[in-house]
Amino acid sequence: MNAILEAGGLSRNLPGTPPVSLVTDVSLAIQPASFVAIVGPSGCGKSSLLYLLGLLDRPSSGSLRFQERDMNSLDGDERAQIRLANFGFVFQFHFLLPEFTALENVLLPMRRLGRLPLPDARAKAAALLTEVGLGAKMDKTPDRLSGGERQRVAIARAIANDPVLVLGDEPTGNLDSQNSARVVEMFRALAHDQGRAVVCVTHDPDVAAAADVQISMLDGRISGTDVRR
DSSP states (O other), rough: OOOOOEEEEEEEEHHHHHEEEEEEEEEEEEOOEEEEEEEOTTTHHHHHHHHHTTSSOOOOOEEETTTTTTTTTTTTTHHHHHHHHHEEEEEEOOOOOOOSOOHHHHHHHHHHHOOSSSHHHHHHHHHHHHTOOOOOOSSSSSSOOOOOHHHHHHHHHHTTTOOOEEEESSTTTTSSSHHHHHHHHHHHHHHHHHOOOOEESSSOHHHHOOOOOOEEEEEEEEEEEEOOO
């Protein structure tokens, strides 16, 4: 099976005297229908690596290919379009727009991409919220939802444009154990039932234990890979 995303010798350095190395010589391949957890101590480069993989930052050196296409040669607009059409993001803080309802928040990426007429996009947003257990709360603004509910809205928004790759940065970091477990099951379903690749940076041992592949990082480098499925 061809990898969705491949990194070769990926490094990210911040200029200075001396320069600061965030990520150093990372090579990996992300397969479809897999749930990958990136783990390691604080400051080891996990989130920096995720931002490189998600085209939110550019590497200082090394190669990055998405669906066999070189990403480093693309300009900012081209990278943004690839993110919008193919990637979904879930962060520790949900970043929902507070003045919009749950339905309107999920609609946002679909309206930006413009693949669907608005009535079809609204119907899809409603179906996604129903799928994550929020069919009765789609007209509520984020301040009227619990932390776990807001994160489920964020997951529905992340998959609104049918991404092949979903990236999470500590997505359970602000959740209690019950809501964390629910988010983990949703990520597993995205990978195993829907065939998406899911890459998640986490300190949560339950998230790491649920993953098919666990990548450990230390001092900006991959220190080990544990394939469990």
